[in-house]
Amino acid sequence: MDGFQVMPMAEAAPIADFIVTLTGDLNVVDRPHLEWMKDGAMMANSGHFDAEINLKALTAMSEGRRRIRDHVEEFRLGDGRKLFLLGEGRLVNLAAAEGHPAAVMDMSFANQALGAEWIATNHHKLEKQVYELRTRSTRRSRR
DSSP, rough: TTTTOOOOOOHHTTTTTTEHHHHHHHHSBBHHHHHHHHHTTTEEEEESSSBBBBBHHHHHEEEEEEEETTTTEEEEESSSEOOOOOOOSSSSHHOOOOOOOHHHHHHHHHHHHHHHHHHHHHHGGGOOSSOOOOOHHHHHTTT
């Protein structure tokens, strides 16, 4: 939280300089929020899908749209306000950056593969519950 306020979108829209969604839900930033956003507000999505910011409503409200730099679009609204969208409303950490480094992806996929192998090997003695994936060094350090 680092001192930042977290509040409902209806309260945040009129005062926010920068809005980031990460819910995985639809239209978290919807037309009523866009109508109340202040001039120069920036939006980004870091949730699971590209449907958190209602881009159809934003486009319909806009009289003009232009790319002002890589991964930054300006939407000029009928009342003269300008709203800015990062990464086309897609997952900003992938769309407007370099994505995940190969080392992170390699480790993630390796963990998934090892977890699947462990389940396949031990399925006959597993109960229906959540199992934590831990490395051997983690298991040793907890003893």
